[in-house]
Amino acid sequence: MGDIWSRPAGASTNNALDYWEYFGQRLVELADIGQGADVLDVGAGQGSSFFPEAKKVGPGGKVVGIELCRHCMGITFGKIKNQKLDNAWILNMDAGYMGFGNDTFDFALCGFVGWYYCFDFTAGRFTDEDIRAREIARVLKKGGKVGISSWARQDDIEWLDGMIRRYLNMDEPAEGELPGNDQLVYSKESKEGLEKILSAAGFRGIEILEETETFFSKNKETWWEQMRRVGWHDHFEKIKSKDKGSFEKLKVEVFEGLEHFREEDGIRFSKSVLFAFGTK
Ligand SMILES: C[S@@+](CC[C@H](N)C(=O)[O-])C[C@H]1O[C@@H](n2cnc3c(N)ncnc32)[C@H](O)[C@@H]1O
Numbered sequence: 385m386g387d388i389w390s391r392p393a394g395a396s397t398n399n400a401l402d403y404w405e406y407f408g409q410r411l412v413e414l415a416d417i418g419q420g421a422d423v424l425d426v427g428a429g430q431g432s433s434f435f436p437e438a439k440k441v442g443p444g445g446k447v448v449g450i451e452l453c454r455h456c457m458g459i460t461f462g463k464i465k466n467q468k469l470d471n472a473w474i475l476n477m478d479a480g481y482m483g484f485g486n487d488t489f490d491f492a493l494c495g496f497v498g499w500y501y502c503f504d505f506t507a508g509r510f511t512d513e514d515i516r517a518r519e520i521a522r523v524l525k526k527g528g529k530v531g532i533s534s535w536a537r538q539d540d541i542e543w544l545d546g547m548i549r550r551y552l553n554m555d556e557p558a559e560g561e562l563p564g565n566d567q568l569v570y571s572k573e574s575k576e577g578l579e580k581i582l583s584a585a586g587f588r589g590i591e592i593l594e595e596t597e598t599f600f601s602k603n604k605e606t607w608w609e610q611m612r613r614v615g616w617h618d619h620f621e622k623i624k625s626k627d628k629g630s631f632e633k634l635k636v637e638v639f640e641g642l643e644h645f646r647e648e649d650g651i652r653f654s655k656s657v658l659f660a661f662g663t664k
Contacts (some may be wrong), residue, residue, distance in 0.1 A: 397575075402610065403599050404496075407533055407657050410595065411495055412440055414659050416530040420444035421490040423521060425453060426479045426516075427497035437493065438472040441533025450477040459511050460655040480515040484523045492520045493531045498573070505577040510584070517585035524664045530587060532660045536594055540653040543641060544611070549621045549649045551634050578660040587662025596656040600641075600649075607651050 411433045417423060419442045428434040428449025437447045443565040451457045451474060462472045477483060479497065499505075502512040520530055535541075575592045582590050601607040612620060645651045 397558070402613070403597075403655055404430075404432040406597060407655075408434075408495055409436045409530055410661060411493055411533045414593075414613070415491055415493055415529060415661065417441060417491050421422075422488065423447045424489040424492040424520075425449040425483070426492055426494040426520060427452070428460060428474060429495070430458045431463055433493050433495045434460060434472065434474070435463065435467075437491075438469050441471060443471055445471060447472045448480060448484075449474040450482065452478060470558060480519055482519050482523055482567040486524045487506045487520055487528075489523045489528060490525055491529050491531065492524055494520065496535065497531045497532075498534070499577070500573075501580055503577055504582060505574050508574070508576055509581070510580075514581060514584060517587075521585045521587065521664055526664055528664045529584065530662050530664070532578060532582075532658075532659070534578060534658045535655070536572060536574075536658045537596075537656040538653070539655070540607075540645065541655075544616070547634065547637060547641070548616075548619050548623070552619070552626075562609065569661065573658060575622070575658055575660075578658060582660060582662040585662075587664060590660065592636060592660045594656055594658050596654055598652050598653055598654045600652050602650045604642050604651065607642065608635070 409432070413436075417437060417440045419440070419488045421441045422445060423437045423441055425434045425447060431449070434447060434449045441447060449460060451460070454476065457474050457476060464472050464474065479494075498515075499514070499516075502510055502516075504511050513633055517530075524530065559595050563567060575594070578592055601610055606651070620631065620634075623634055642651055645653055
């Protein structure tokens with residue numbers, strides 16, 4: 385577990401969670417999963433919510449994670465083996481086309497997978513058919529619960545996103561235009577959008593809440609390393625492969641920018657997340 389990020393007030397940096405792990409655990413806590421439940425984790429990634437789910441359901445329950453990215457799956461599979469879990473599985477499967485029967489799971493949690501593929505959050509409307517939410521509804525039992533987490537605001541990422549776009553010569557998508565997948569660095573969603581997505585898929589009792597948390601890193605180098613670790617590695621490598629000099633320039637520019645976020649004991653950023661829940 386990372387020793388870089390911590391909850392703010394006086395938390396020890398040694399046992400700290402990184403921000404994915406923190407919000408993954410929050411999603412599981414808010415979903416109120418009980419012992420013995422059958423849980424589907426959609427886009428399980430490296431397991432920010434998957435492992436807390438496995439702990440929550442206990443030996444009488446089971447957790448199945450699905451993931452498209454083989455690299456992330458390998459990491460999660462390694463952790464399942466290391467922790468000798470016999471109630472958790474990770475499968476290579478597309479959320480839009482799941483190989484499960486109808487009415488299989490009690491819960492389906494979906495952490496930061498993003499709905500931009502079919503929904504324009506700026507215009508507040510669908511741009512394509514939402515096969516993913518429909519599939520989630522299909523595989524949930526009647527009365528089953530869906531939980532989605534989604535970025536509402538990230539101080540540091542919004543600022544870094546603009547910089548990365550500039551170094552990769554990515555154009556900002558025009559107003560109302562969706563970024564292509566290869567162009568996407570960071571996409572924000574909205575309460576209204578998530579509500580439309582869940583209700584269009586037939587979920588009822590929709591509840592959406594927003595939580596903000598502050599994260600801390602000791603200095604600029606630890607912040608930079610953390611960004612690599614939590615998924616910015618590929619963007620950094622792309623810039624480096626284009627021109628090593630411009631990568632070094634980016635780092636200098638980022639470090640100058642970090643001055644705005646510096647406080648007495650290190651660097652602090654706040655991040656806000658939307659949690660959306662609905663019942664089948
Ligand atoms: C931002 S990561 C979040 C991972 C994890 N849920 C978490 O909160 O840390 C989103 C993950 O969703 C996966 N993903 C995206 N679209 C998917 C799809 N259609 N089916 C399955 N996984 C998908 C991606 O490969 C990626 O690992």
